Amino acid sequence: MSTVTPSGETVTPPDEQDALTGLATAPEDATAREDRRAGRTEPDGGGRGPSGPGRLNALLEEPRRWWRILTSMRTALVLLFLLALAAVPGSTFPQRDLNQNKVEEYFAEHPKLAPVLDKLSAFDVFASPWFAAIYLLLFISLVGCLVPRIRVHARAMVKRPPAAPRHLDRLPVSASAPVTGDPSALADAARGVLRRARWRTVVRTEESGAVTVSAEKGYLRETGNLAFHVALVGLLVGVASGSLWGWKASVLTVEGNAFCDTVQAYDSFSPGSRMRDAALPSFCVQLDDFQGTYLANGQPEDFLAKVKYIQGDRAFTQDPDTEYDLKVNHPLRLDGANVYLINHGYAPVLRYTDRYGRVFEETPAFLPQDVQLTSEGAFVLPDVNQDPKSTVRTTDVQMAFTGFFLPTAPPSGPPIRSISPEAKDPAVTLVGYRGDTGLDSGIARSVYSIDQNQVDSGALKSVGSKKLSVGEVWTLDDGTTLQFAGYREFMTVQVGHDPGEMLVLVSAGFMLVGLIASLTVRRRRMFVRVTGDGELTVGGLARTDPDRFADEFQSLVERIERTAPAKEGAS
Amino acid sequence: MTDAQLADLSNTLLVVAILAYTVAMFGYAIEFAFGRKGVVASRAAAPAKRVLVGAGGPEQEEATAPPAPPAPTAGRAAWFGRFGVAAAVIGALAQLGCLAARGFAAGRVPWGNMYEFVSVACVVGTITWLVVSARRPVRYLGMFVMLPVVLLLGLAGTVLYVDAGPLMPALNSYWLWIHVSTASISVGIYLIGGVLSVLYLLREGYDRRVAAGRAANAPGFPFGVGRHLPAADGLERMTFRLHAFGFPIWTFAIICGAIWAEAAWSRYWGWDPKETWAFISWVVYAAYLHARATTGWRGPRAAAIAVLGFVTMMINLYVINFAVSGLHSYSGL
Numbered sequence: 047m048s049t050v051t052p053s054g055e056t057v058t059p060p061d062e063q064d065a066l067t068g069l070a071t072a073p074e075d076a077t078a079r080e081d082r083r084a085g086r087t088e089p090d091g092g093g094r095g096p097s098g099p100g101r102l103n104a105l106l107e108e109p110r111r112w113w114r115i116l117t118s119m120r121t122a123l124v125l126l127f128l129l130a131l132a133a134v135p136g137s138t139f140p141q142r143d144l145n146q147n148k149v150e151e152y153f154a155e156h157p158k159l160a161p162v163l164d165k166l167s168a169f170d171v172f173a174s175p176w177f178a179a180i181y182l183l184l185f186i187s188l189v190g191c192l193v194p195r196i197r198v199h200a201r202a203m204v205k206r207p208p209a210a211p212r213h214l215d216r217l218p219v220s221a222s223a224p225v226t227g228d229p230s231a232l233a234d235a236a237r238g239v240l241r242r243a244r245w246r247t248v249v250r251t252e253e254s255g256a257v258t259v260s261a262e263k264g265y266l267r268e269t270g271n272l273a274f275h276v277a278l279v280g281l282l283v284g285v286a287s288g289s290l291w292g293w294k295a296s297v298l299t300v301e302g303n304a305f306c307d308t309v310q311a312y313d314s315f316s317p318g319s320r321m322r323d324a325a326l327p328s329f330c331v332q333l334d335d336f337q338g339t340y341l342a343n344g345q346p347e348d349f350l351a352k353v354k355y356i357q358g359d360r361a362f363t364q365d366p367d368t369e370y371d372l373k374v375n376h377p378l379r380l381d382g383a384n385v386y387l388i389n390h391g392y393a394p395v396l397r398y399t400d401r402y403g404r405v406f407e408e409t410p411a412f413l414p415q416d417v418q419l420t421s422e423g424a425f426v427l428p429d430v431n432q433d434p435k436s437t438v439r440t441t442d443v444q445m446a447f448t449g450f451f452l453p454t455a456p457p458s459g460p461p462i463r464s465i466s467p468e469a470k471d472p473a474v475t476l477v478g479y480r481g482d483t484g485l486d487s488g489i490a491r492s493v494y495s496i497d498q499n500q501v502d503s504g505a506l507k508s509v510g511s512k513k514l515s516v517g518e519v520w521t522l523d524d525g526t527t528l529q530f531a532g533y534r535e536f537m538t539v540q541v542g543h544d545p546g547e548m549l550v551l552v553s554a555g556f557m558l559v560g561l562i563a564s565l566t567v568r569r570r571r572m573f574v575r576v577t578g579d580g581e582l583t584v585g586g587l588a589r590t591d592p593d594r595f596a597d598e599f600q601s602l603v604e605r606i607e608r609t610a611p612a613k614e615g616a617s
Numbered sequence: 618m619t620d621a622q623l624a625d626l627s628n629t630l631l632v633v634a635i636l637a638y639t640v641a642m643f644g645y646a647i648e649f650a651f652g653r654k655g656v657v658a659s660r661a662a663a664p665a666k667r668v669l670v671g672a673g674g675p676e677q678e679e680a681t682a683p684p685a686p687p688a689p690t691a692g693r694a695a696w697f698g699r700f701g702v703a704a705a706v707i708g709a710l711a712q713l714g715c716l717a718a719r720g721f722a723a724g725r726v727p728w729g730n731m732y733e734f735v736s737v738a739c740v741v742g743t744i745t746w747l748v749v750s751a752r753r754p755v756r757y758l759g760m761f762v763m764l765p766v767v768l769l770l771g772l773a774g775t776v777l778y779v780d781a782g783p784l785m786p787a788l789n790s791y792w793l794w795i796h797v798s799t800a801s802i803s804v805g806i807y808l809i810g811g812v813l814s815v816l817y818l819l820r821e822g823y824d825r826r827v828a829a830g831r832a833a834n835a836p837g838f839p840f841g842v843g844r845h846l847p848a849a850d851g852l853e854r855m856t857f858r859l860h861a862f863g864f865p866i867w868t869f870a871i872i873c874g875a876i877w878a879e880a881a882w883s884r885y886w887g888w889d890p891k892e893t894w895a896f897i898s899w900v901v902y903a904a905y906l907h908a909r910a911t912t913g914w915r916g917p918r919a920a921a922i923a924v925l926g927f928v929t930m931m932i933n934l935y936v937i938n939f940a941v942s943g944l945h946s947y948s949g950l
């Protein structure tokens with residue numbers, strides 16, 4: 047016998063209504079059913095008031111109502127909209143995280159408006175309390191809506207398909223044919239067909255002696271949907287852990303120099319709010335050679351930073367020894383940190399010989415100002431022209447040079463802008479200053495410029511300007527000289543670690559897979575009934591893609607009919 | 618052929634493609650204009666004849682088969698429709714040739730700047746349309762698809778055009794292959810989805826106005842157009858299917874972009890303007906899919922969200938590339 051109701055007893059066919067329930071995927075259905083089961087009332091239903099033991103219930107009524115509203119599909123929809131809308135100002139106003147300078151420009155241009163906008167976090171949209179409020183509410187809503195759905199789905203996964211409704215011909219698609227033979231053998235055959243097509247099936251015998259097959263498929267749709275939404279939560283956790291425990295830093299390194307992974311070595315360092323400096327891994331990276339290749343028109347083709355690195359405890363005692371080709375799109379991945387090439391430029395080798403014949407040589411990085419790498423920088427010498435025999439320090443003989451480095455100076459005309467980013471005919475154009483650079487005053491300042499206040503106050507006086515090609519020497523009015531001895535290239539790297547990255551990636555993978563399942567798997571139910579008097583009826587119901595179901599149904603029906611001997615064929 | 622010749626060939630094929638699409642648009646337009654009597658009449662005459670179909674339960678809306686689609690147009694108008702299809706096929710082939718020649722000329726995949734990106738989106742849109750209209754009797758709507766394709770491609774070939782050339786180093790990555798192609802493909806699919814959403818809104822608006830008893834003086838522009846469009850729920854379902862097809866691709870494109878950004882810019886997400894708008898589009902399309910599953914939002918409201926989704930995609934493509942500078946400034950302009 048093939049009957050398998052729990053205790054083997056026969057069943058009464060229910061109405062179509064029951065065949066239809068449980069196929070829905072929307073959480074409203076699920077939660078509504080949950081509520082009904084738990085005896086909860088509708089939000090506006092008549093069941094209010096402290097009737098019976100319901101005083102506590104009455105107290106909880108209001109919070110429950112809000113919870114239901116928060117976790118409803120409609121609220122999720124509104125929050126999604128708000129989230130999209132809230133992101134817009136993040137692209138229309140300059141953001142501190144992306145470009146601090148632009149924010150300052152904005153403040154300069156809109157002195158009245160900017161502070162107001164700043165109060166509203168317009169320059170830190172994605173770290174603003176209102177943005178956080180929206181996505182946190184959305185995720186609370188999401189979790190609140192997921193939990194009951196997971197429960198419902200888990201139950202559905204273990205439950206067998208429901209009993210066949212009384213009137214299969216009232217289902218959206220149905221077919222029937224006269225057959226001969228033992229109903230349960232016929233039903234078994236039909237079940238075989240459905241099973242082979244990977245439907246979940248159950249065979250039941252009804253009171254009348256008819257045998258039915260109930261079949262269902264497409265559970266993966268809801269599984270995928272739930273996986274997708276759970277993965278969204280994983281994604282948020284990953285993003286959050288990255289911003290709490292991650293860190294990033296940037297540093298500029300000239301050819302021949304190295305940097306090590308310490309906060310002091312970096313030009314900028316931003317730790318996550320829960321990150322402690324002690325967590326920095328130890329490594330050093332040295333830049334040996336930077337190579338930029340360009341097309342004839344100056345468009346860059348490739349950048350390559352030949353570096354050596356060393357990591358672990360050895361980093362404290364030895365020089366970097368492992369070679370690596372650091373490139374754009376090809377970061378150096380170390381234990382606990384990655385190093386990314388994000389910028390590059392030139393550093394002229396400047397040699398100053400002072401009144402006492404002492405030579406001061408430096409290779410200050412000049413920062414690129416345009417795509418042709420016209421670069422601006424400064425060479426500040428607070429310690430020059432001091433009489434070596436005297437112990438008194440004179441401040442008015444310090445020197446400073448500011449100006450531009452041009453990788454390729456124009457062959458004629460004023461040497462203001464480079465005409466190619468490639469160093470084909472490098473030149474510097476410098477203005478010299480003598481006097482007090484202000485560097486003794488102990489205020490940390492940018493090394494890329496001089497203190498304009500010192501110039502304005504007359505403490506620093508110009509001693510002329512000059513264009514120099516490689517090797518040329520500029521003799522100043524006091525007989526001291528400045529030589530443009532050559533140039534080196536520098537790289538700027540971003541260094542950082544994001545501990546949430548892996549979780550984000552895995553979550554994104556699950557999101558995608560879940561999404562595809564939830565959008566492509568089709569949810570269907572089929573019922574077959576074979577009656578004692580030789581009638582085979584098949585009915586089907588599609589929850590999703592109903593217009594494609596007719597063909598699917600037809601082909602299944604044909605296959606089922608083929609397993610059953612037709613009435614005419616038998617005696 | 619030298620690279621320069623290939624680049625010239627590519628430009629010639631672009632012109633051929635635009636011309637072919639324009640011809641296709643007129644072919645389709647003639648079918649739409651003169652074939653419609655047939656459509657409307659046949660729809661009115663034949664109440665949906667259903668095989669194997671009975672009444673549904675509470676889920677009737679979903680569970681019943683769709684009403685029979687309008688019969689394809691017949692006669693001379695249909696001939697123009699077929700002509701439109703042929704022209705569109707020629708246009709698509711020319712455009713594929715245009716992209717291939719450019720790829721060979723530049724020695725890289727042909728989606729490295731904005732012109733090429735829009736071109737890929739247009740050819741994907743056209744192919745998507747050809748597939749959709751081969752499977753459903755909606756060919757006579759081709760005009761509504763060819764119009765934006767011609768506009769987008771014409772704009773791309775003139776305003777956005779840049780000569781074939783190699784990539785900037787930041788783009789030199791196999792992720793370019795995946796991220797940009799899938800992003801472009803999603804734009805192409807969403808384009809068709811957006812067009813169908815608009816047509817659905819017109820048809821639905823027309824139906825509503827007629828049902829509201831204003832049939833005596835037929836609805837004016839724009840909803841009057843709805844009279845000549847296929848039945849609303851068929852359109853709605855097609856719209857959904859296109860978006861359900863496009864959305865995972867778009868999701869994949871964004872994920873690939875994030876993976877690439879991690880390697881190139883040291884972080885997988887940084888709210889760069891382009892990233893921000895990709896996020897906005899994604900959320901809007903997610904809202905569309907939710908709306909479709911929410912009572913009271915199914916139908917015109919959901920379709921309006923889908924249209925909004927496409928608007929955000931276009932903002933990302935045009936406004937953000939031109940007006941806002943960010944890391945993604947690779948339009949080549």
Ligand code: HEM
Nearest residue numbers: 071072073117118119122184187188191271564903906910
């Ligand atoms: C972080 C916010 C959310 C995002 C980005 C999101 C995204 C998505 C996407 C893209 C889909 C379409 C894929 C599919 O049909 O399965 C979807 C479906 C769905 N989401 Fe969400 N979701 C979010 C929050 C929520 C919340 C809070 C709820 C519950 C209130 C919810 C309930 C659903 C349901 C029921 C579906 C299936 C719709 C259907 O039956 O076709 N989602 N979601």
